[in-house]
Amino acid sequence: MKVFKNRRNFILIVAIIFIIINIIAFIHAYKFTHFAENGSIKTKSPERLSSFEKTKTLIFGVNNPKPKNTKFPLQKYQTIKLKSNKKIECWLIKNQKSKGTIILFHGYGAEKSSMIDKSNEFIKLGFSTILVDFMGSGNSEGNQTTIGYKEAQEVKSVFDYLTQSGEKNIYLFGTSMGAVAIMKSITDYKIKPKGIIIECPFGSMYETVCARFNKMNVPNFPMAGILVFWGGIQNGFWGFSHNPATFAKNITCPTLLLYGEKDKSVTRKETDEIYSNLNGYKKLVIYKNTGHENYLIKNKIEWTKNVSDFLTK
Secondary structure, eight states: OHHHHHHHHHHHHHHHHHHHHHHHHHHHHHHHHBOBOTTOOOOOOGGGOOHHHHHHHHHHOOOOBOOOOOOOOSSOOEEEEEESSSEEEEEEEOOTTOSOEEEEEOOTTOOGGGGHHHHHHHHHTTOEEEEEOOTTSTTSSSSBOOTTTTHHHHHHHHHHHHHHTTOOOEEEEEETHHHHHHHHHHHHHOOOOSEEEEESOOSOHHHHHHHHHHHTTSOOTTHHHHHHHHHHHHHTSOGGGOOHHHHGGGOOSOEEEEEETTOSSSOHHHHHHHHHHOOSSEEEEEETTOOSSOHHHHHHHHHHHHHHHHHHO
16 A cells, blocks of 8 residues: 555656646747747846856746847848738848849847848848848747748748849848748748858757757756747647758758857757758858857958858859
8 A cells, every 4th residue: 555655656746747847848938939028138148147047047938028120221221021921021232233132031039130241241242132030020020939940931932022023043041040941941932042051050949959958057858858849839830840951951052051160059960960961062161269159250251252152153
């Protein structure tokens, strides 16, 4: 009788722990994929959190206010609103005697104004640009983000807009989540850009969630997997199928893949797998002493040359 009671108590404790873990993961997943209302304070990067703040973040999740555009292009630009899976806003900057148009897609927690510096470099190279606010960011609709999954449809919508306007020489540029959205859009919608430039895309949703735990120096098992599960359920997709390394197999257009050797969000292994799976012309560039950040800050001369060489081939 005592053995039975002890076993029942053990099962009860395990069940309670399981429920608590899932509740915490559910909260984490929602806050990670839904930006908070304006006025809330953004959670600091894991490296800057105190022990107390890390504990609080591990329990209650991150706090991310909806990203807002903080600056505007110096050039004359046109604001375009498109109906995709959500209403999205873009800035179109036309270049006289343009060689083509490059569409720029930002990363997680950013917006189109974060792409202005790179847009400027593309304009100097003779291209027109379109800077895009993904859903939930900037002046686009909602507060939801799916880390590139549903954003893939928005990539297609902007690409279709340009194609219907008569542009035939279209390149896609994306950083982090923006790169992932480009890769998924090519896979799902069979869009055919002249080429793509992708910076630091993650290999899989699971790996990128694990990286967030690793940066906080806490075990990623089993929470990372549970977080991916609930994040997908909440946002209407299977999170474990969101794998850019697999998407890469469907990419046949010329591709320039850029990566920072000190990136703590994306591993070199993920990058090498993506590069290996790419088909067609491809080039991998590794920037030294560079993390998961804006490559122009530390590598402007090299970055500009890499991009220029790729676009002129």
